Amino acid sequence: MAAADRLRPVVDTALDGTGLVLEDVSVTPAGKRRVVRVLLDRDLPAGDEDVTTATEPLSLDEVADATRTVEQALDASDALGEQPYTLEVSSPGVGRPLTEARHFRRNVGRLVTVHRESGELTGRLVAAGPERVLLEVPATKKVPARTETVPLREVDRAVVQVEFARPDPPKES
Structure with a gap:
C-alpha cells in the first residue's frame, strides 16, 4: 500500500468536525526526509439543489489550525513510520482541474x-x-x-x- 493511501484515513479522521475536507494527499521523497502535501478545502453541505453563491476561500488561520490538527494525527499514528517528514498543508490552487x-x-x-x-x-x-x-x-x-x-x-x-x-x-x- 502506498504511503498516501495509508495517510488518507488518518487525515480524514483528524478533519472530522472541522468543516474541512481532504482533497488530496501525496508523499514525495526529499533526501532523508519525505514531503507530505495535504490539500484541503471547505466542506460543502450535501444537497441536490444548485449552488449560486461563491464559497469563501480558506483563511490562513483555518489552514494553520488544520496543519496543527493533521500534524498531531500523523505524529500519533504509525502511518509514516520512523522516517522524518515535512508537512505542507494548503488549499487547491486555481490551476487544479475541476473534476467533480x-x-x-x-x-x-x-x-x-x-x-x-x-x-x-x-x-x-x-x-x-x-x-x-x-x-x-x-x-x-x-x-x-x-x-x-x-x-x-x-x-x-x-x-x-x-x-x-x-x-x-x-x-x-
Missing part, C-alpha cells in the same frame, strides 16, 4: 473554461449542481451573450481562468 461536482460548486462566480466533445466554452460559472453547471457566456462578434447549461457528464476537462481584473459582485440596493 463539488469542485464546480466551490468555484461559482469564477471564470471557467470547459472542454467537451462539442468544443471549448468559457464563461462565468453562475450555478453548479450535482448534474449540471450554468455558464454565462459573454458575447462575441458573431454570437450574442447567453447562459448555457452544461451537463457534467459531457465535461472532458475544466479549469478556472485566472482573472487580474475580476468584476465586482453586484451591489444590493
Whole structure:
C-alpha cells in the first residue's frame, strides 16, 4: 500500500468536525526526509439543489489550525513510520482541474473554461449542481451573450481562468 493511501484515513479522521475536507494527499521523497502535501478545502453541505453563491476561500488561520490538527494525527499514528517528514498543508490552487461536482460548486462566480466533445466554452460559472453547471457566456462578434447549461457528464476537462481584473459582485440596493 502506498504511503498516501495509508495517510488518507488518518487525515480524514483528524478533519472530522472541522468543516474541512481532504482533497488530496501525496508523499514525495526529499533526501532523508519525505514531503507530505495535504490539500484541503471547505466542506460543502450535501444537497441536490444548485449552488449560486461563491464559497469563501480558506483563511490562513483555518489552514494553520488544520496543519496543527493533521500534524498531531500523523505524529500519533504509525502511518509514516520512523522516517522524518515535512508537512505542507494548503488549499487547491486555481490551476487544479475541476473534476467533480463539488469542485464546480466551490468555484461559482469564477471564470471557467470547459472542454467537451462539442468544443471549448468559457464563461462565468453562475450555478453548479450535482448534474449540471450554468455558464454565462459573454458575447462575441458573431454570437450574442447567453447562459448555457452544461451537463457534467459531457465535461472532458475544466479549469478556472485566472482573472487580474475580476468584476465586482453586484451591489444590493
